[in-house]
Amino acid sequence: MRKDLKPVLSALIIRHFLIIYAITIIYTGICAALLSKVEMWDFSMLKDTAIWMIFAALPAMYKAGRTPDIKQYFKTILVELAQITVLLEFIMGLHTYDLWKELLLAVLVLFLKGLISYSQKPEDVQVHKIFKKVDTAISLGIILLVCIYLYKHFLEYWTLAYLEQFVLPVELTLMLTPFLYLLIVYMRFEETFTTINSRIKPHKLLIFTKWMLMLHFFNNLAGIKRWEQQFFMRRPVTKQDVLNSIKDVKELQAAEANPPEVLLTNGWSPYLSRDFMRVHLLSAGQYVNHYDDSWGAISSTLHLSDDYLANDLIYEVTGTKTVVTQIELILKVFDRSKKGNAHEVFAKYLKHLFEEVFPGKTVPVELINRILKGKAYQMSYNTYLLVCDLDQYDNHLNSYNLKFAIRHPNHVA
Known part of the structure; x- marks a missing residue:
């Protein structure tokens, strides 16, 4: 247990984290000083401010460094900060508990937030949905309790002192938002500048x-x-x-x-075809230039099991800058002895892809039979070419890739 904790504790005190700690403390202090200038903060609020900093500001800053999309980040982080703000105020503002009880309640809720964040991987989608529902239920429950409590104790809390204490986390959160934006911009540009220096x-x-x-x-x-x-x-x-x-x-x-219209006689739209497998969490990423006039987009890997040598699925589209001319679904079997029902699963995904590309049509039976047997095969389908390839690797695990491709007549290999 101690060995497992050692790298975690070491990570918490590395230079980059210490910088984040220092920045958070300094910025929170500046916010408190500004609020004090307009008589909206005093030292009686120090405990509330410190707990808000630990359980709201720090997690938001950690996520800021990892976000790939600033708009999506603020859509999610502002909701999370609002939930945490209401929670902290319910724990610390409306009721007065011992400090250890307040911290314990806050830690439990933050632990749930951590589970939600950790379960965002594609293979944990069902567990993630459960955690999100629990989180939503708790948040709504707390808001309801706050409303009921305020209704019953309206006169008791209708004072300037309690109002200032109640809105403190809201004020701090609003003041944190522009700083988070600048932090994200700085970190993203610093990363790029390090690459090109x-x-x-x-x-x-x-x-x-x-x-x-x-x-x-x-x-x-x-x-x-x-x-x-x-x-x-x-x-x-x-x-x-x-x-x-x-x-x-x-x-x-x-x-x-605003994806431009692409005639089917030319190929498929890069920005529509990359989402043909979105329902199966296999949406391809950005459509980028590989070399010359060769363009493409590839999905993240979808693991079909939790095994280290799991069977994986990948979705890929390739073509020119304006049109996709080949659509591929790839099954990677790392250990032939553990392939299990991988071919049956692959066939299921293949059927969905085929129906997306050719609405109202069904996959030829012979093609499915070849997929299940893992045999190379190709056939003409109207003006298209359906190809099944098997790439085997010379290793002790007998690994191989099973590929299915739909090629447009305009495709150039």
Whole structure:
């Protein structure tokens, strides 16, 4: 047990975490000082402020460093902060318990928040839904209890002192929001700048690149992340290259926001086809340029079991900048002895994909039979080509990939 805790405790005191602790304490102190200036904070609120900082501000800052999408972050974090604020005020403001009881109640609820965060992996989706329902029920229950308690003790709490204490967490949360935004922007740009610092020459071009990135992506963190991905494939060597790369990213984002119509005779829309498997948590990621005019998007890996050598599924679309011409579903079997019913599961996912691509049609029986047997096969379907490939690896586990592809007539290998 002690050995298991040692790396966790060590992680809590590493330099980056200590910096976050210090920033949180300093910023909370500044907020308290500002509220004190307008007579909305005094030292009697020190305990409430400290507990809010530990259980609301710090978790929000940790999540800020990991968020890939600033808009989605604030949609979720503001709701979570509101829930925690109401909870803390119910525990600390409306009732006076011993400090250890207040901390215990807060820790229990924060533990539930941690379970919700930890269970966000695709394979834990059912457990995540249960935790979310429990969390929602607790939050609604606390809000109801607060309303009932205030109704019964209206005159007792209708004083300026209690009102100031009750709204303190709300004030601190509102004051924290702009700081969180700046923190996210700083951390995201710092990450990108660390990537390009030693890779862009000369130094003048590096400085120009940083200024252009801040100018164009200050409020577009998804854009700066995509630019960084593109950077590894096409590194700018002139100022015009930098401007063109930024322009390309913005054009792609505009196309994603309003996908242009793609005629079926040309292929499939990149921004619609990548979501054909969304219902199975296999939505492909961003549609990016691999090389020349080769583009594609690939999903995260979906584990079919909890085993370390689990069978995995991957969904991928490839084509040109404007159209997808090949759609693939890939089964990765790492250990042939543990494949179990992997082929049957693969066939089920394949049927769904086929019906998405060809609405109202069913998968040819011969194709399903080949999939179940793990045999290579290809057949024409109208003007399309249906391909089943088997790639075997020469290792002691007899690993292999079973691939199913739908190729448009315009596909170029």
